[in-house]
Amino acid sequence: MTQRAYNFAAGPAALPESVLEQAQREMMALPGPKASILEISHRSPTFKEIIESAEKNIRTLLGISDDYAVLFLQGGGRLLFSMIPMNLLTKEQPSADYILTGTWGKAAIKEAKKLGSMKVAWDGADDKYTYTPADSDLELNPNAAFAHYTCNETIEGVQFPTEPQTGQVPLVCDASSDFMHKPLSVDRYGMIYACAQKNMGPAGVSIVVVRKDLLERSSDELGSYLNLKLHADEGSLMNTAPTFAIYVVRLVTDWLLNDIGGLEKMYAINQRKAKMLYEVLDQSGGFYEGHARQDSRSLMNVSFRLPSEELTTAFLKQSEAADLTSLAGHRSVGGVRASIYNAVPVAGVEALRDFMIDFRDKHAN
């Protein structure tokens, strides 16, 4: 068998090894249909059980009430950036607020601007997107159709410690890169959405948790695939769902429930992993410089810089050789980024920690 490295990719990202093993075992045929998960109808009883179990797992893990629909959609965050204003802006409430803490928030705003009035309620540009705002700094419009924020900026490694307070305005959260990393009070949100390829599964499916009353805003004039209410009415089976991706989400949520033991336990592990790496940064005498301010540090994406481009290149080359892979920062910002999502094992983070200490000892003045 081909050897596996410790994978710190930002997404698509590491999956639990036991999930991959089960997908491998079952690839040729599932027992009931005697066909591969890749070959069975999205309307078959076997797949119905899979998608219902995936939804049930997500509901159990986050304690989601029946006031919310859970959807599985294609097109990633990018399509949702358009669909959200398409569905949630109304004639009575034609404007939305966006809180801007990094690259993905900017991408969401770009799409919203094409579709109606939107206002940036806070913009972290002046400090190069290194922290999240206090509630008192937000310039919120009390008549906004919704208020959008990105709870974890994958590229900058900036994470909200807790959700912003937006009063009666429904809070819409792009949780693509930290969904399910800790427990959430879903009832504080109008909508939470996340592409699967960070914490939940492979690329090709997004998970949307949306308060059902908000779905009444969806206009019949929308294209069917763009209509969130239709997706909810059809149980995410308006058309052929991305069956394999949803199957893997089911396996990952099984793992979270049964192997990890729920999101409180997952959160404790994630805190422990992040602490290991941030301690190396803090104790490096400035050799490793973190991007985010301490109070806004991400538990998922540890973004940092080395003193020079030469050292960065050497770091990436040597870590790769030590089977610590995909550590390059996003092409837009450079540096190093260790993505330590749920499925990255503690042993992998320990190995990276040791590598970082060793590398610093060899190269710091």
Next chain:
Amino acid sequence: MTQRAYNFAAGPAALPESVLEQAQREMMALPGPKASILEISHRSPTFKEIIESAEKNIRTLLGISDDYAVLFLQGGGRLLFSMIPMNLLTKEQPSADYILTGTWGKAAIKEAKKLGSMKVAWDGADDKYTYTPADSDLELNPNAAFAHYTCNETIEGVQFPTEPQTGQVPLVCDASSDFMHKPLSVDRYGMIYACAQKNMGPAGVSIVVVRKDLLERSSDELGSYLNLKLHADEGSLMNTAPTFAIYVVRLVTDWLLNDIGGLEKMYAINQRKAKMLYEVLDQSGGFYEGHARQDSRSLMNVSFRLPSEELTTAFLKQSEAADLTSLAGHRSVGGVRASIYNAVPVAGVEALRDFMIDFRDKHAN
């Protein structure tokens, strides 16, 4: 290992066994990145090689020139039903023609109606969608932005023997259920699109072949994911592509090229398979009644009825028990449907043929 049945599902549908075996072998880790295909970046060199090979295979199999872009998109035919008029209608040419030969054409029209003026150039409703029109029967608008048709209606089992002639009006073809079943003259088309889950791979990716000059029609005001030109400019990597689905498309197209030996050979096999089943229909003395007229019979979906509901139920139950699976007609029409896509082996069709003859001998008066 779990036994595999002969799978006649309409989609998601049978895949070549060698493709599933390779996906299984490589599931835990690809040699280069030492990570699963599910875990690697869509921008990694490994995935770049995969998506480029998939595109190159498709170009080779169909002889596609550089005048056309080949795209890999999410959202299935349903999202494309909206995207096509969004991108191809213009101020100068605000109307499109739709040729209606069955259920999927109807679904495409439903979305087009929301987006502008459209005209039904032919409608097979009067004969219950049992045949395709002659060119002389089409009421085409010479100023239409495009003319849309469905080359194979999956549910009715009605297939165009050759593409309709639309003169200077760009022909747009929903080829979801017969793409790559035979060679095509791509230069007769403005655009051909197909979801993968019939002949090309798993659910979760669609393949679009589009003439590059048509992409100039896409407006900057469109949401980014809805803009075909942006997808072409970004090589289908505007955002995270459905990496695993594209990986399987690459394996399937490798199989078509190397194991089958190209589309001429695939076509000969498909003709042989379809002939076996249609002969049973024609020689059944009316016991099996095909839906489509002889000149419009699909090589991919053989739709037929039995003399009674009781016999249909018995047929489906006994075929399932004989490991000939997923033969029920679409829930909207009932009856029996044998989908015999590229990957359904000749041996499977032979087994079904024998079962059908035997069943008829036992139950016909």
